[in-house]
Amino acid sequence: MKIIIDEHSGCCNGVARAIKRAEEALAQNNTLNCLGPIVHNEAEIERLGKMGLRTVSIDDFPNLKGEKVLIRAHGEPPHTYHKAGIYSIELIDCTCPVVLALQKKIKSAYEQISVMGGKVVIFGKKGHAEVNGLVGQTHSNAIVVDSLAQFKELLEKGTLTTDMPVELFSQTTKDPQEYEELGNYMTSIFPKGMVNIHNTICKQVTSRHHTLVDFAKKCDIIFFVCGKESSNGNVLYELCRSINPRSYRVEFARQIDRSLIKENDTVGICGAASTTRWQLESASEYILAEK
C-alpha cells in the first residue's frame, strides 16, 4: 500500500487567512467570538474551540456589547455591520478579498440594472453564508438559483422573463461546468445583449477541479476529507467520485473504514477548500496506524 496526499488540497487563501487571524486574536485574548462556524469543517472548529473560539449568531449581538466578533471568509450582508455598530461590537473582518470584490460588483450591477427593471441572478446555494452576503448587496432582491432545472422552473412560473435584462453571477465555490451550462442556456433563450455573465467562480476553486481529476486518476481508492456542510466539498467530492468510484467522504480521520483498502492499493487523501493540511496528514496517520 502506498499513500499519497494531494499537494493541491488544503485550505484556500481566504479560509487560511481567517483561521490565522483567529489564532492571532486568541493568542492575545484566550477567547474570541466568530459569527457562524469559521469553516464548514467540524474537526477544525473543534480544534479552534479548544483554543477559545466561540461560534455566535447575529441574535447574540445584544449580549456581546463591546466584544470582538470575527467575520469569516464567506462575508456578511450590510445589515450585520449595521447591527454590530448598534451594539459597539468590534469586528475582525476576515471576508476573503475575492468575496469582497464580488460583493462590490453585485452591488454596483444591482444599482444599475434595477432602474432598468432588470434582475441580478446568483448561481448559488440558498441560505449559504456567502450567498446571504451577496444577496444582501441587492436589498435581498437578487434571485438565487442552485441549478439549471431551478432556473427553468422560475421561467415557467414567470418570476423571470426573457424580456428583462439579467446580470448573472456565481457563488465563488460553485461547479464551473454547471455554471457554464446555465450561462449557455440563458444566452440561447434571451435576446442578444440581455444577459451579462460574470465569471466569478474563484480561480483557486477552478484550478482545483483540474488538479483533482489528475489526482483521482492516479489513485485506486480515495478518502475525501471535508465537512458535511461544505459546498465546495460537495462539488469536489462528486467530481472525485465520477473519476474514481472508490471514493469515500469522511469528516474525521477516525471515520475512515480501513477494511476497504486492499494490499497493493495506492490510497489518495484529498479534501475541500475548507480542509486543513493537518486533517489530511492525520488521515494518513490513521490509515498507517492499523496497516
Ligand code: SF4
Ligand atoms: S474559495 Fe476562493 S473566494 Fe472562497 S474563500 Fe477561498 S479563496 Fe476566497
